[in-house]
Amino acid sequence: DTEVTQTPKHLVMGMTNKKSLKCEQHMGHRAMYWYKQKAKKPPELMFVYSYEKLSINESVPSRFSPECPNSSLLNLHLHALQPEDSALYLCASSQGWGGGDTQYFGPGTRLTVL
Amino acid sequence: EDKVVQSPLSLVVHEGDTVTLNCSYEVTNFRSLLWYKQEKKAPTFLFMLTSSGIEKKSGRLSSILDKKELFSILNITATQTGDSAVYLCAVATADRGSTLGRLYFGRGTQLTVWP
DSSP, rough: OOOOOEEEEEEEEOOEEEEEEEEOOSSSEEEEEEEEEOOSSOOEEEEEEEEEEEEOOSSSSTTTEEEEETEEEEEEESSSSOGGOOOOEEEEEEEEEESSOOOOOOEEEEEOOO | OOOOEEEEEEEEEEETOOEEEEEEOSSEEEEEEEEEEEEEEEEEEEEEHHHHHHHEETTTTEEEETTTTTTEEEOOSOOGGGGGGGEEEEEHHHHHHOOOOOEEEEEOEEEEEEO
């Protein structure tokens, strides 16, 4: 089973709202990732967690706040977003974090900020 | 500056044609090169390549890596309309001084297969 699940599939929020994206995997993977993908562009890395600790933050604005409650779950808390933050948010996981492991992606959350 | 460059960016063919997609890269601490297929949503994994000259095959798809010339190709034979998608190439590296890796994606090749 190489499934990564994400909820919700679609999310529409206003600039003053607070919402959260959720990601879950049960493959025993120790690295989890958040990516942002705009239309017709490749995924852009936002955060990397390895062993439930934040290891990479690609200078993402503080209105995006990641959280890794346990080894299977990864959340992305959203607050005071801007319309330009509208995108497909992808979660991925991999067995290890050394670059030699395949990253498996979830179906994504399509976020629209009004 | 793009670290991973894919070509062509767009390709239109008819069913039954054979296509070759290209990916060149320039990174430090190379670990692996991955190919993904992306339709409307998440990228789905196709191949991971770590060694030069060893072809990986899955049905009508095959891929090979040249670590000396820093490129990879993805071949699709006897294309079908279901092959229409964006094909993403990504290069995995290990950060210097740590074992943490990251993926650098190319912009993708949009393949359209007409019946």
